[in-house]
Amino acid sequence: MKAKTKETVVAWGMVLPALLVISVIAFFPLFKTFYDSFFEFGLRPDIEKKFVGLKNYIDLFHDERFLATLKTTVIFTVVSVALETVFGLLIAVIVNQPFKFRGTVRAAMLIPWAIPTAISSQMWKWMFNDQGGIMTKFLEKLNIIEPGFPILGSPNTALWAIIAVDVWKTTPFMALLILAGLQLIPEELYEAARIDGANLLQRFTKITLPMLSSTIAVALIFRTLDALRVFDVVFIMTRGSVGTETLAVYNRVLLMDRAFTGAWFGYGSALSVIIFLLISIFAIIYIKSLKLKLD
Amino acid sequence: MRKFLLAVLLLTLAVVAFSGSRVTITMTAGAVGKELEVLYAQLDVFMKQNPNIKVSVMPMPNSSTERHDLYVTYLASGEKEPTVLMLDVIWPAEFAPYLEDLTADKDYFELNKFLPGTVKAATVNGRIVAIPWFTDAGLLYYRKDLLEKYGFKNPPKTWDELVQMAKTITTKEKNMVGFVWQGARYEGLVCDFMEYLVSFGGDVLDEQGNVIINSPAAVKALQFMVDLIYTHKVSPQAVTTYMEEEARRAFQNGQAVFMRNWPYAWSLLNDPKESKVAGKVGVAPLPAGPGGKSAATLGGWMLGINKNATPEEKEAAKKLIKFLTSYEQQLYKAVNAGQNPTMVDVYKDSALKKAAPFMVELYGMFINAVPRPRTAKYSEISDVIQKYVHAALTKQTTPQKAIEDMAKELNKVLGK
Numbered sequence: 001m002k003a004k005t006k007e008t009v010v011a012w013g014m015v016l017p018a019l020l021v022i023s024v025i026a027f028f029p030l031f032k033t034f035y036d037s038f039f040e041f042g043l044r045p046d047i048e049k050k051f052v053g054l055k056n057y058i059d060l061f062h063d064e065r066f067l068a069t070l071k072t073t074v075i076f077t078v079v080s081v082a083l084e085t086v087f088g089l090l091i092a093v094i095v096n097q098p099f100k101f102r103g104t105v106r107a108a109m110l111i112p113w114a115i116p117t118a119i120s121s122q123m124w125k126w127m128f129n130d131q132g133g134i135m136t137k138f139l140e141k142l143n144i145i146e147p148g149f150p151i152l153g154s155p156n157t158a159l160w161a162i163i164a165v166d167v168w169k170t171t172p173f174m175a176l177l178i179l180a181g182l183q184l185i186p187e188e189l190y191e192a193a194r195i196d197g198a199n200l201l202q203r204f205t206k207i208t209l210p211m212l213s214s215t216i217a218v219a220l221i222f223r224t225l226d227a228l229r230v231f232d233v234v235f236i237m238t239r240g241s242v243g244t245e246t247l248a249v250y251n252r253v254l255l256m257d258r259a260f261t262g263a264w265f266g267y268g269s270a271l272s273v274i275i276f277l278l279i280s281i282f283a284i285i286y287i288k289s290l291k292l293k294l295d
Numbered sequence: 296m297r298k299f300l301l302a303v304l305l306l307t308l309a310v311v312a313f314s315g316s317r318v319t320i321t322m323t324a325g326a327v328g329k330e331l332e333v334l335y336a337q338l339d340v341f342m343k344q345n346p347n348i349k350v351s352v353m354p355m356p357n358s359s360t361e362r363h364d365l366y367v368t369y370l371a372s373g374e375k376e377p378t379v380l381m382l383d384v385i386w387p388a389e390f391a392p393y394l395e396d397l398t399a400d401k402d403y404f405e406l407n408k409f410l411p412g413t414v415k416a417a418t419v420n421g422r423i424v425a426i427p428w429f430t431d432a433g434l435l436y437y438r439k440d441l442l443e444k445y446g447f448k449n450p451p452k453t454w455d456e457l458v459q460m461a462k463t464i465t466t467k468e469k470n471m472v473g474f475v476w477q478g479a480r481y482e483g484l485v486c487d488f489m490e491y492l493v494s495f496g497g498d499v500l501d502e503q504g505n506v507i508i509n510s511p512a513a514v515k516a517l518q519f520m521v522d523l524i525y526t527h528k529v530s531p532q533a534v535t536t537y538m539e540e541e542a543r544r545a546f547q548n549g550q551a552v553f554m555r556n557w558p559y560a561w562s563l564l565n566d567p568k569e570s571k572v573a574g575k576v577g578v579a580p581l582p583a584g585p586g587g588k589s590a591a592t593l594g595g596w597m598l599g600i601n602k603n604a605t606p607e608e609k610e611a612a613k614k615l616i617k618f619l620t621s622y623e624q625q626l627y628k629a630v631n632a633g634q635n636p637t638m639v640d641v642y643k644d645s646a647l648k649k650a651a652p653f654m655v656e657l658y659g660m661f662i663n664a665v666p667r668p669r670t671a672k673y674s675e676i677s678d679v680i681q682k683y684v685h686a687a688l689t690k691q692t693t694p695q696k697a698i699e700d701m702a703k704e705l706n707k708v709l710g711k
Contacts, residue, residue, distance in 0.1 A: 043371045044671075045392050130533030131545055148472075150533035153479075155691055239360075241480035242535075242689050253678060256364045259371060260389050261672045262708075 030276070036269035043259045050263075056270035065250060066271065072159065073246045077227040077282075080166045084223060085216065087167065088174025093208070095175070096182045106179075113172040121236035124165045128152050128237075155242040162237055162244055166230070174219050181215025182208070217290035224282050229275055247275050318611040319349040320604075322379035323362070325596070326354050327539065328559040333632040341618050348611045357540065359383050359482045363674065366390065375603040378612045383482075384416050384431075384595045387424050388671040394424040395600035395609060404617060410662055413637045416669075417597050424599055426616050429625070429634035431594030432664035433490050434653070436546060436554040436564065439577040441468065450579035454494070454519060457553060457582045461529040464552050473529030475542040476555040478520075480685040483538055485667060485677050486592040487555060488684045491516040493665050494584035499680070499705070500668045506709065509702035516584070517687050517694035524688065535688045547572060555581065557594060561651055562633035578653040580660045593664035595637070629654065635661060672708055679704045 037056055041049035060066050095106050112120065127135045128151045139145045151157045185208065193203050231248035234240060240249040254268030324334050331354060338350050355362045363386070369377060370393040382390065397404070404426050406414050413427035435457075437450050441464050451457035461473025477483035492498065497512035523530040537545075539556055546554040547564055549571045554560070567573040583589040598619065600612045618624060625636040630650040641647060648655045668676055679701060687697040 043367075129541075130531060130536070131548075131550065148531045148533060150531075150536050153533055153535035153689060155689055238536075239480055241685050242691070252364070256367050257360070257674045257678055259367045260392075261674045 033269045033272050033276075036266055037273045039266040040263045042261070042263045042265050044261070047263050052266070056267045057274075059267065060270055060274065065245075066247075068243070069245045069247050069250045072244060073228060073230070073248075076159065076163060076166075076230060076246060077224060080163045080170075081220065081223045081227055083163075083167045084171050084174045085220065087171045088178055088219070089212075089216075091171065091175040092178035092182055093204075096179060109175060110172050112169050113176075115169075117169065117232045118236060120169055121165065121233045124161075124168075125152065125237050128161055152238050153242060158238050158242045159244045162233055165237070166227070166233055169233075170223060170226075174223065177219040177222075178212065178215060181212045184215075185211045213290055217286055220290075221283055221286050224286070225279050228279050228282065247271065247278075251275070317347050317349065318607050319351065320378035320608050320611050320615065321351050321353055321376050322598075322612075322615070323353045323355050323365075323377045323381050325357065325362075325381060327357050328563050328632060330559065330628075330632045330634060333628055336631075337619060337624055337627065341615060344618075345611075345614060348614065350615060353377055355381070358538065370601070373603055375601060375605065375608065378601055378604045378608050379615060380599045380601060381428070382425050382597050382599050384413075384593060384597065385482075385667050385669075385673050385677070387417055387597070387599070388419050388669060389673060390599070391419040391422065391424050391671075393602050395602050395604075396422050396424065397426065397600070397613075398423045400613060403613070404620065408639060409637050410639060412593065412662060412664070412666075413595060413597070416593070416595075416666065425597035426599075426620050427595065427597045427637035428620055429595055429628060430637050430661060430664075431557045431559075431596075431635060432591035432657075432661050433486060433555055433581055433594070434558060434591065434657070435579045435581045436556055436560060437577045437579060438552050438572065438575055440575040441552055442577070450577060451553075451582045453587075454491075454582045454584060458523070458527045458529055461552050462527065465529065468552075470550065472531045472545070472551050473527075474523060474553040474555075475530065475534055475537060475545050475551045477538055477542060478524075478530075478534040478685070478688055479536050479538050479541075480681045481538060482677060482681070484684055485680050486594060488517070488520070488680060489592045489665060489667060490555070490581055490590050491520055491584070493590035494581070494586075494588050495519070496584065496586050496588065499676070500670075504670065504709065506702055506705045506711065508705060509698055513698045514694050517684065517698060520684070521687055521690070521694055525690070535685065558635050558651070558654065559633045561653065562631070578657070580657060589660075591660055591664045593666045595635070670709070675708045676705060679708060 038051060038053055039049050040052045040055070041047055091109065095102060095109065115123075124135075127133050130136055130148055130150050136145070136149070136151060139151070140147050140149075145151070151161050189207050189211075190203055193207060198206065229248050230246050231252070234244055234246050234249050235252070238244045240246070240253075251268055251271050254264045254271060258264040258268075324331060331352075334352065338352070342348065342350060355365065362381075362383070366380065366386075370390065380390075380394070387394070398421075401407075401423060406423070406426070409427055410430060413430050414423070417423055417425040417427055435450065442450065442460065445460075445464050445467070447460055451460055457474065465471050465473050477487050489499070492508075492513055495512045495516035497508065497510050497516055499506070499508050501507050524532055524534060534542075539560075542551075542554050542556055543560050543563065545551050546556075546560075547570045561576075561578065564570050564576045565573045580589050581591055598616045600609055600616070604612065620637065622638055622641060625638050625641050626644055626647060628634050629636050629641065629647055633651060635654055636642060636647070642655055642658050654661070667673070670676065683692070683697040683701040683704075686692045687694050692700070
């Protein structure tokens, strides 16, 4: 008994530093943001902090700009995550087959994901540039767009260009996670299926997909949570113009542009809380619907 | 033993004397065109003259909006760095609570020798919070060679003339657009919009701070900007994604007849190593609207001191600002970086006339440049203007509706 208490003490002692760090860097800001969202205040010293209860939240849902950014964020998330999952699965299945230079291909495939988003977004912004941008030239040659058409300056194309960049960038991440899942499936299952006469499609839908479901769920959660708070790629490529403003980009306007101009900080905090809640809802849906065991 | 103690004492004294008074200060600086290069050269001179002061530079992003973000972070955190802040002409009112009051140092900085408009822009409720460093105004750059080739003796006097000239030239010249400017959704769009707005006879706020944007003149001005792209087709659609440097690159590569830009572009456009149009460029005031009025937006940057810095750092910072805004250094900056001086006498210097003749010729225009709305809520106002002007330029709404909605939202922002 005594040995066990001692062990518990040691265990706590070892976990404590990590817990402290997490509470300082994660829990404290989270609770502070919750707390701030019930107040009306700004960072300017002459603005008084006033408790307003749920007013910020009520105002948010009457704010057309917020509703528009919510819609854009959801479209961005659903489309980009769906495409990334499909492409990621496809690529993972391919690079799981034995072929020459497999190691090189697996490494090369990770390059888009390894480039910092700020840099790759700027790179793509130049590629979409109307004068000499390679994507613009390419699409012009294919007669998809007229010469001089600004892909990132047009409401019909800008969001799709951004989604394309996000898919380009994060598909490798999906593929990598799924590849790890694929390697855990025992070869005997396929062997048995082949002996029973199952064809390729049957083997894929009856063995691969079910065995992969928890891996895919984890990957989906990661990607969805990231997509819901997307900021860098949008801010760098369009600054949120022509209908590409996402929740996080609007949040920057409230917390940065307006930090010293008026009492917007509480309102911005409320928006942060909404993003947090939205992410939680998506996470719960995934966990419940894919029957994911978290422990 | 006594000798040893004496030696120790002397050594300590020496260390205190040489290192104790050494101050390190930081300053933020832009890197548009040649300005950073020029600043480094100036700082070398300053640090030689003041061996006790070390200045380290924090280069800032080109976009004024992004610099603003960084300043919010620095100042809200109460850090003592950066010591010296390079401030856009529209920021003093907003950042005033965080800036050192320089009213008492008026004579030290010789502010009576500065352009009055720039000092006014640095004054918030009677307090001087920054020292004007360089001033800016929107200009029309044009291709002298092409205008001559097609028989135009003078640059356009009115917007209609500009459209006519651009059309004539671009139908005959291959791979050229008529007119490039700053149409991306950012602070620069407000500058460009103000110029059309005022030249067509409108304005955003009146003297009392009332919103007067909802006028037929404003609708006509915005309609004209939209027409430049879609009706006259003299500006490429992509102008709605351009900031200063995108416009400059297009013009510099010989792809545009006219460009609206700031004075900094002059020395770059005439650098034969970089530019394909060196020696072929002319500068004129921006064209006038239907009423014959021409307007250039007042730009420019000033230097302020962070209130949280220590007294020694503040002293060093004042010395640095005094140095950078002195006659010789303003002249050096104007000649080498093409940024307009804020001191009146520099405009009379023959060296400036030789390097950037337009600065001297257009002096009258520079001192009459139109300021953007002056209020501590400027960032919010700018955000609203950017949003609706850009929506009209990308055809998401009509100019009429854009101006009406803009007026409504501006009233809301200002609590009217």
